[in-house]
Amino acid sequence: MSSAWSPRRRVKLGASRYPMRLRGLAMLVVGPVIVLSSLPGWAMLVLLGGLPVMLLGWRLPQPESLELHAQTLTVTGKHTQVMEQPLRVIRHGPWLAMQTPKGWLHVFADQAPVAELQPFYQWLWTNRKSN
Incomplete structure (x- = not known):
């Protein structure tokens, strides 16, 4: 993690x-x-026998790391993506979903401290596309 004064x-x-929890709720x-x-x-x-097998194989696309530069967000996960503006x-609550050119990515508040995620929330909010 870079210092608080760094733009990165x-x-x-x-x-x-x-x-x-979402898999359990789906069941x-x-x-x-x-x-x-x-x-x-x-x-x-x-169908009832196959339901747990189908849901255990289901994975939400989640990034492994987020990096915020001055005007771009780099999302590293299955695919590395660089965004200048989120789609x-x-x-909603502890859940954040962002649409990227390669699909939707989901970030939950328990993946990192909220204080570390706040700059990313702010960047996504201020740079979102307005229709």
Whole structure:
């Protein structure tokens, strides 16, 4: 991490507990829908049995690190991306989703201290595209 006076900030992001919670919530929502559907019994069993397997394989695209330069944001993860202006940004509670040219990336507040993430939140908010 660079000093507070530096125009360059970098933060390494850790693992988050929220994707596991989202998978559990998806099971709680989809399970009753499958049971209440008018599918044959064998199809319900196949879908209910395959649901945990499908959801365990599902991964939210999360970056590994964020680096803020004077006018650009570098996102390192599966693909390294440099953005001068974010496409769309959604921030709700501890969750931040940003649309990049290569897809949506998700950052959760438990991946790094909020004080370290605040400059990135501010940059994304002030540089967002306005329609």
